[in-house]
Amino acid sequence: MTQKDPQPGSLKTTFIGLGVMGFPMAGHLAARHEVTVFNRSADKASRWTEHYAGQRAETPAEAVKDADMVFCCLGADEDVEAILTGEGGVLNAMKSGSLLCDHTTTSAELARRMGVAATEAGVRFVDAPVSGGQKGAEDGALTIMMGGAEKDCDELLPVLECYAKRARRLGEVGAGQLTKMVNQICIAGLVQGLAEGIQFAKKAGLDPAEVVDVISKGAAQSWQMENRYQTMIEGQYDFGFAVEWMRKDLNYALAEGRRNKSHLPVTALVDQFYSEVESLGGARWDTSSLLARLENLSRTS
Amino acid sequence: MTQKDPQPGSLKTTFIGLGVMGFPMAGHLAARHEVTVFNRSADKASRWTEHYAGQRAETPAEAVKDADMVFCCLGADEDVEAILTGEGGVLNAMKSGSLLCDHTTTSAELARRMGVAATEAGVRFVDAPVSGGQKGAEDGALTIMMGGAEKDCDELLPVLECYAKRARRLGEVGAGQLTKMVNQICIAGLVQGLAEGIQFAKKAGLDPAEVVDVISKGAAQSWQMENRYQTMIEGQYDFGFAVEWMRKDLNYALAEGRRNKSHLPVTALVDQFYSEVESLGGARWDTSSLLARLENLSRTS
Amino acid sequence: MTQKDPQPGSLKTTFIGLGVMGFPMAGHLAARHEVTVFNRSADKASRWTEHYAGQRAETPAEAVKDADMVFCCLGADEDVEAILTGEGGVLNAMKSGSLLCDHTTTSAELARRMGVAATEAGVRFVDAPVSGGQKGAEDGALTIMMGGAEKDCDELLPVLECYAKRARRLGEVGAGQLTKMVNQICIAGLVQGLAEGIQFAKKAGLDPAEVVDVISKGAAQSWQMENRYQTMIEGQYDFGFAVEWMRKDLNYALAEGRRNKSHLPVTALVDQFYSEVESLGGARWDTSSLLARLENLSRTS
Amino acid sequence: MTQKDPQPGSLKTTFIGLGVMGFPMAGHLAARHEVTVFNRSADKASRWTEHYAGQRAETPAEAVKDADMVFCCLGADEDVEAILTGEGGVLNAMKSGSLLCDHTTTSAELARRMGVAATEAGVRFVDAPVSGGQKGAEDGALTIMMGGAEKDCDELLPVLECYAKRARRLGEVGAGQLTKMVNQICIAGLVQGLAEGIQFAKKAGLDPAEVVDVISKGAAQSWQMENRYQTMIEGQYDFGFAVEWMRKDLNYALAEGRRNKSHLPVTALVDQFYSEVESLGGARWDTSSLLARLENLSRTS
Ligand SMILES: NC(=O)C1=CN([C@@H]2O[C@H](COP(=O)(O)OP(=O)(O)OC[C@H]3O[C@@H](n4cnc5c(N)ncnc54)[C@H](OP(=O)(O)O)[C@@H]3O)[C@@H](O)[C@H]2O)C=CC1
Ligand SMILES: NC(=O)C1=CN([C@@H]2O[C@H](COP(=O)(O)OP(=O)(O)OC[C@H]3O[C@@H](n4cnc5c(N)ncnc54)[C@H](OP(=O)(O)O)[C@@H]3O)[C@@H](O)[C@H]2O)C=CC1
Ligand SMILES: NC(=O)C1=CN([C@@H]2O[C@H](COP(=O)(O)OP(=O)(O)OC[C@H]3O[C@@H](n4cnc5c(N)ncnc54)[C@H](OP(=O)(O)O)[C@@H]3O)[C@@H](O)[C@H]2O)C=CC1
Structure with a gap:
C-alpha cells in the first residue's frame, strides 16, 4: 500500500x-x-x-x-x-x-x-x-x-x-530491561513447577485437564497454567515463546544478578533444564516444553 | 447456641x-x-x-x-x-x-x-x-x-x-489427595520463582510494587503474585499457609512421586529451602517466606 | 563342604x-x-x-x-x-x-x-x-x-x-546407619559434579581421560573420579552400586534430615536426577550413571 | 638480591x-x-x-x-x-x-x-x-x-x-582453560555434597571427625574431604581458594557450557549458593564455606 x-x-x-x-x-x-x-x-x-x-x-x-x-x-x-x-x-x-x-x-x-x-x-x-x-x-x-x-x-x-x-x-534507562528480567525470573520457576505438577498428575493416573480445572481457581493458579495446560497435556510445543529466546533473557538476568548480588538458585537451575530441552531439539519450542524434558526421560522407560 | x-x-x-x-x-x-x-x-x-x-x-x-x-x-x-x-x-x-x-x-x-x-x-x-x-x-x-x-x-x-x-x-479413593499434591507441587516452584523475582527487583533498585503492577497482567501472572507481593515486599509472613504444613504436604507428594516414578527436581529442592526457612524460625510463616530465606542471607552482608 | x-x-x-x-x-x-x-x-x-x-x-x-x-x-x-x-x-x-x-x-x-x-x-x-x-x-x-x-x-x-x-x-544404636547416610550424602553431590565435569570435557572437545589424569592429583580428586572415570567415559554402567539401592539410602537420609533439621538441597536434587536415570532403564546401573542422564539428553540432539 | x-x-x-x-x-x-x-x-x-x-x-x-x-x-x-x-x-x-x-x-x-x-x-x-x-x-x-x-x-x-x-x-590454545573449568565443575558439586554431609553428621549428633575418619577410606573419599573436613568442622574459612575466585571461574565455565551445549544443573545451583556465601560476608572465604551457608541458617533457629 x-x-x-x-x-x-x-x-x-x-x-x-x-x-x-x-x-x-x-x-x-x-x-x-x-x-x-x-x-x-x-x-x-x-x-x-x-x-x-x-x-x-x-x-x-x-x-x-x-x-x-x-x-x-x-x-x-x-x-x-x-x-x-x-x-x-x-x-x-x-x-x-x-x-x-x-x-x-x-x-x-x-x-x-x-x-x-x-x-x-x-x-x-x-x-x-x-x-x-x-x-x-x-x-x-x-x-x-x-x-x-x-x-x-x-x-x-x-x-x-x-x-x-x-x-x-x-x-531510568535500563529499568525496562531489568523489569523484563523480573518477569522472566518469575516465569522460570513457575513453569517448572507447573511441568512437575502436570507430569505428576499423569503419573498418578489422574486426568490432568480435570485437575487443572479444579486447582486453577486457587493458590496454584497462574497465567501459564490457564494458557498452557492444554498444549502441555498434548505435548504440543511448536508455538509461543521460544526456549532459545528464554535462555537469552535468563542469561541477561543471571549476569545482572551476579552484579546486583541477587540469589537465583531456581532460575539458574531451570536455565540448565532449558539447555536439556535444547538438546532434545527444542530450541524453538515454547517455554512450557520443560514438561517434554521430564517426559522424554519417562518415555524411554 | x-x-x-x-x-x-x-x-x-x-x-x-x-x-x-x-x-x-x-x-x-x-x-x-x-x-x-x-x-x-x-x-x-x-x-x-x-x-x-x-x-x-x-x-x-x-x-x-x-x-x-x-x-x-x-x-x-x-x-x-x-x-x-x-x-x-x-x-x-x-x-x-x-x-x-x-x-x-x-x-x-x-x-x-x-x-x-x-x-x-x-x-x-x-x-x-x-x-x-x-x-x-x-x-x-x-x-x-x-x-x-x-x-x-x-x-x-x-x-x-x-x-x-x-x-x-x-x-477413586485417594484421588482427592493426589490432586492436592499436584496443587502443592505447582505452588512450590511458582513461589520460589516469585521470591527470586521480587528479590531481584529490589536488588536492581526497582520499585517491586510497580514491577508487579506491570508484569502481573501477563505471562508471569499468578494468584501468588497478586495475593502475596505486598506482604512479601513488606517482609510480613505471620499469616497464611504455614511452611510446616507445606512441608508435610510436599513430603507426601515426594513419597508418592517415588512410587509413581515422577521426577520432581524443583519441588524437592524447594522443600529443602523450606527447611532453611524453618531454621530461620519460620515454621509457622506463610509459604511466601521463601523470600525471607533469600533476604536473610543478604541482610547479614 | x-x-x-x-x-x-x-x-x-x-x-x-x-x-x-x-x-x-x-x-x-x-x-x-x-x-x-x-x-x-x-x-x-x-x-x-x-x-x-x-x-x-x-x-x-x-x-x-x-x-x-x-x-x-x-x-x-x-x-x-x-x-x-x-x-x-x-x-x-x-x-x-x-x-x-x-x-x-x-x-x-x-x-x-x-x-x-x-x-x-x-x-x-x-x-x-x-x-x-x-x-x-x-x-x-x-x-x-x-x-x-x-x-x-x-x-x-x-x-x-x-x-x-x-x-x-x-x-549408640542407629549411629552406624547415620554414618552411612553421611557417606551417601557426600557421594550424591560428588558424583553429579563429576558427571557434569566429564560431560563438559567431552563437549569441549577435550580427551576426558587426559583431563582426569591431570586433575585427579589435586583439589578435584575423589575416589569416584579415580575409580569410575573410565567406565563413565565408556558409558558402561552394568556393575557397581545400583541406583535403586542409592535411592533407598538417600530416602532414609532425606527422611532423617527432615527429623534432625538438616538442609540437603543438592542431595534432594540428585535423588530426583536418579529417578530420571531409573526412567532411562538404569535402576540397576552403577551410581555413576548420572552421566547417562546428561548424555541421553544430548544423544537425541 | x-x-x-x-x-x-x-x-x-x-x-x-x-x-x-x-x-x-x-x-x-x-x-x-x-x-x-x-x-x-x-x-x-x-x-x-x-x-x-x-x-x-x-x-x-x-x-x-x-x-x-x-x-x-x-x-x-x-x-x-x-x-x-x-x-x-x-x-x-x-x-x-x-x-x-x-x-x-x-x-x-x-x-x-x-x-x-x-x-x-x-x-x-x-x-x-x-x-x-x-x-x-x-x-x-x-x-x-x-x-x-x-x-x-x-x-x-x-x-x-x-x-x-x-x-x-x-x-590447542584454550584447552588449558577448558581443563581448569572441568576441575572447578567437579569441585562445585563435590564440596556442596561434603558440606551437606558434615552438616548432617553434626545435626545427627555424630562426631563429624570420627565420621570422616571412617568414610574417608571409601567411595565418599575426596581431596576436599581429607584436606578440609577439620577446618569445616571448626567453621574456619579464612584461607584457601576464595569464593569470589571460584565464582569467576564458574562464570567462565557456565558461559562456555552455554556455548558447547553442556548441561550443568548442580554447577549452576552451587554457583548461586556461593552468591549466598558472599552475602554472608564470605567473598574471600575458602570454597569449603558452603557449609557456613547451611549453618548460618541453623544458627538463627
Ligand atoms: N517472540 C516473542 O514471543 C517475544 C519476543 N520478544 C523479544 O523481542 C525481540 C524480537 O523477537 P522476535 O520478533 O520474535 O524475533 P525474530 O527473530 O522473529 O525477529 C528479529 C528481527 O530482528 C532483525 N535482526 C536481528 N538481528 C539483526 C541484526 N544484527 N541486524 C539487523 N537486523 C537484525 C531480524 O532481521 P531478519 O529478518 O533479517 O532476520 C528480524 O527482523 C527479541 O529480543 C525477543 O527476545 C519479547 C517478547 C515476546
Ligand atoms: N490452614 C490452612 O490454610 C489449610 C490447611 N489445610 C489442611 O487442613 C488440615 C487442618 O489444618 P488446620 O485447621 O489449619 O490445622 P489446625 O492445627 O488449626 O487444626 C488441626 C485440628 O485437628 C485436631 N487434631 C490434630 N491431631 C489430632 C489427633 N491426633 N487427635 C485428635 N485431634 C487432632 C486438632 O485438635 P486440637 O485442637 O486438640 O489440637 C485441631 O482441631 C491440615 O491437614 C492442613 O494441611 C488445607 C488447606 C489450607
Ligand atoms: N551391593 C552393594 O554394593 C552394597 C550393598 N549394601 C547394602 O547391603 C544390603 C544387601 O545388599 P546386596 O547384598 O547387594 O543385596 P541383594 O539383593 O543381592 O541381597 C539381599 C539379600 O537379602 C535377602 N532378603 C531381602 N529381603 C528379604 C526378606 N524380606 N526376607 C528374607 N530375605 C530377604 C535376599 O534373599 P533372596 O536371595 O531370597 O532374595 C538376599 O539374600 C542392602 O541393604 C544394601 O543397601 C551396602 C554397601 C554396598
Missing part, C-alpha cells in the same frame, strides 16, 4: 526489525502515524509494505533520517549494538533531539551503553522491552516496560498505545 | 477437628444441617457451640453414632489414623452405610488404607482435601478435591456447598 | 541373607568360625554350602537358635523387620544374651526400633552397615560403621575383621 | 603479576633462570627483589623486551587483555618468536583471542592455568594444564618444572 495522508497528530516514525514481533507492531503503528520500515532481509520489508500503508528504506540510516521517533525490535545485544552504533549506525543518522525506543529484550548494560551513545549523538533513548508474545503483538495488546527520562517516556506513551494495552515507566 | 429445629433436607452430621479450617467449616455446615462436633482440646468445642447452633460430644465415638455424614479436618496421616481406626475409633462407631468425608490433607496411601478400613466397617469413605486457606474456610469459598465412589461424591456435593465454591470428584 | 572342627576362639555364628554382599561375607566368616546360613531363596544357601565350610538351616529361627552371634545383610527396613520381629522372627529364637549384628543399610529409626525389640527379647543389637561394595565384600576389605553399646561393638570387632579392613563404633 | 651469574641452560624470563600465586612461582623460577618481574603495585615487586635473585622493571613492556619466555599470573579476562593487548601491551613489546605463557584462570575465549593476537604480533602463546593453591605455589608443586602448539608446550615443560609437580598439554 502507499502512504495515506497524514492524520492530525501523526508523527514521522521508523520501525526497524520486522520479525515475529516487529512486523505486526509496525503495522499497528502505521494505522495512526507515518511509518518507514527497514528490515535486514529485504523480503519482510516488501511483504510489510504490501500489507500496511508505509514506506521502506534500503538502509537503516536512510530509514531514520527524517523521523521524530524511531522504534526497533531486533534480536539480542549484539544486534542492537550493530544497528545503533555500528558502521552506518542509526544513532548518528537520526535528527538531533529525536527519540529512539528499543523494544528488543537486551541486557540492562547494553541499554545503558546505548543510552550514553544516544546522548553523545544528541538523541534521546528509551529501553522498552515488551511482553505478550506474538498474539499480543498482533492484537496490539502488548505490555511495555520503559526505562528512560520521564519526559521521554511520557512522550512515547500515546504512540505506544498503538500496540500496547499497558505501558509503564519503571525508572 | 442450642440446636435449631431441623430444616427440610437437613442431615444429621458430625464434624471432628475444629482447628483453623474445621471451626468455620463446621459453622457453615450448621447453618443448614444438624451438627455435632468433637475436638480433642475441649475449649475449641465449647467456643464453637457458643458461636454456632450445634451440639458437642465428649468422644469421637459418641459424636458420630447417629450421623448420616461425618466430616473431619485434622492434622496429618497419623492423626486421621488415630481418630478413625485407633482405640475408640470413629469407623467402628459409625452407622452402617453412613458416609465419612476426610478434609485433612494426607497421603494418598493413608486415604486408600482408610477407604479399605471403612469398607470393612460397613462405612463409605471419601477423601476430600481442600484449598482456599483460612479465608476460604471462613467465607465458605473453599475448593474441594474428592476421591471416592461416584455415588458417594454425588451425595456429598450439595452438603459441601455449605463451605465450598467448587467441589469436584477426581477419581 | 562340611563343617570343619572348631578352631580355638571360634564362635557359633549365623549369617542370614546371602545376596551379593552377604554371600562372600559369610564365606570369609566361615574361615574362622562355625557358620550356619539361611537365605530366603534356598538355592543361594545350597550354593553357599558348596563353596564354604558351614551348614544351612531351613528357617531363620532354626538358624539362630544356638548362635553366639547372628549377622544379617538383607535389603531394606521392611525386610529386616520381617526377619527379626515378624512371624517366626529371629529375635525371639535367639539365645538370651547373644548378639545380633545387622549389616543391612536401613533407616536409623528401624535400627533403634530393632534395638528396643532386641532388648525386650533379651538380645543385644548393633547396627553395622558397610561400604566397599561387592569387591570389598569379596576381598574381605569392607568398611563397617557400628552403632551400639561399647561393649557389644568391642566384642564384635575381632569377628568383623574376617571381612572388614576397617570397623569403627560411632555411637 | 642481585642477579646471580646465569647457570647453564638458564633462560631470560619475565614474570608479570606477583600476587599470592605469582610471587612464589616467580621465586622458584629465579632459582634456575634469569627473571625480570613486573607488578602493577610497585611494593610487591620491591619485596620480591628483596627475597629473590632477579630484577624488576618499571613497565610491562620494559620487563619483556629481552625475554625468551614471559609468564603471567593475573586476575581475570579483562586484566590479561589489558596487560597483553592494551596500551603499552606486552605482546607488541616481546621479541619475535618468543613465548608467552599465561597462568591466569580465564575464559577459553580470552585464551583463543590472545592466541590470535600473539600470532599477529609474531609471538607464541600458551594458556596454562594452574591448580594447587597458595601452598602448591609456595612448595613448587602446582599442577599445570596447558593449551597450545605441541612444540611450544614441550619447550615450556622443563621450565614449568621449577614450580610444577605435574604439567600436561591438553590441546
